[in-house]
Every structure is written in structure tokens, then in C-alpha cells.
Amino acid sequence: MVAVAGMDSSTSDYQQERSSKLIHVWLWLTQILLAFAFAMAGGFKTFTPEADLVAQGMTMPIVALRVAGVAELLGAVGLILPSVSRILPRLTPLAAALLALVMVLAVIAHLIQGEVTSTLAPVVLGSMCAFVAWGRSKRVPIEPR
Numbered sequence: 001m002v003a004v005a006g007m008d009s010s011t012s013d014y015q016q017e018r019s020s021k022l023i024h025v026w027l028w029l030t031q032i033l034l035a036f037a038f039a040m041a042g043g044f045k046t047f048t049p050e051a052d053l054v055a056q057g058m059t060m061p062i063v064a065l066r067v068a069g070v071a072e073l074l075g076a077v078g079l080i081l082p083s084v085s086r087i088l089p090r091l092t093p094l095a096a097a098l099l100a101l102v103m104v105l106a107v108i109a110h111l112i113q114g115e116v117t118s119t120l121a122p123v124v125l126g127s128m129c130a131f132v133a134w135g136r137s138k139r140v141p142i143e144p145r
Contacts (some may be wrong), residue, residue: 031092042073086142096130096133100126104122
């Protein structure tokens with residue numbers, strides 16, 4: 001490697017390794033937060049009785065809410081289990097990417113219903129999912145067993 005003004009290759013390697021470890025920690029933190037958020041939201045949409053959903057102001061068709069809820073529950077599992085077990089860890093960035101898609105669809109659904117202020121949470125969650133999808137596929141992938 002070419003030395004850059006006062007930096008040798010070992011310093012550069014150290015900084016790159018440190019950066020990767022920091023991103024790895026941020027990815028795990030993000031995965032855990034997302035898994036918790038999607039498990040809670042998915043569980044609510046999947047298991048709450050229809051009358052209670054309507055009373056909460058949910059105006060979407062019940063089938064759409066149930067499908068979204070199941071997708072969120074499966075996504076929550078997919079964010080954690082493959083990486084922790086190191087069995088098919090490539091499923092984690094796939095789960096994150098698909099949850100990002102679910103969040104894009106949620107934003108569209110809220111906009112169609114005229115609920116512009118309700119788009120903030122799906123935009124933030126979708127961005128976090130995109131970070132995990134990128135990080136676990138390109139930057140700091142989990143190696144399989």
C-alpha cells in the first residue's frame with residue numbers, strides 16, 4: 001500500500017477494522033430495535049380483535065392489516081434469528097429489505113388515506129431497515145457456520 005502523509009498501512013488497516021466493528025455494533029443495535037418494533041406492531045395487527053382495531057381508528061381492510069401484521073412478525077424473526085444462529089445469515093439483509101418495502105407500502109397507504117402525519121414512523125423504520133439491508137449484505141455481513 002502507498003503511505004499517505006504520516007499514515008502507514010497498519011494504521012489504515014486498524015482504522016478500517018475499528019470502523020467495521022463500530023458499524024457491526026450499530027447494525028446489531030438497529031436490528032434489535034427493529035425486531036422489537038416490528039414484533040410489537042405485527043403482534044398488534046395480527047392478534048387484536050377486529051372491533052378493537054376499528055375502535056383504535058384503523059380504517060384499512062382487516063385482511064390488509066392481518067397480512068401486514070404477519071409480514072412484520074416474520075420480518076422481526078428474520079432480522080435476528082439467521083444472524084444469531086449463523087444459519088443462512090444472508091436471510092437477515094433479505095428480511096430487512098422486504099421490511100423496507102413493507103414500510104414503503106405503509107407510507108403509500110397512509111398518503112392515500114390522507115394521513116400525512118402518520119408517514120413519519122414508516123419512513124424512519126424503512127430507513128433503518130435499508131441501513132441493515134446494506135450493512136449486512138455489503139459492509140459487515142455475518143459469516144455462516
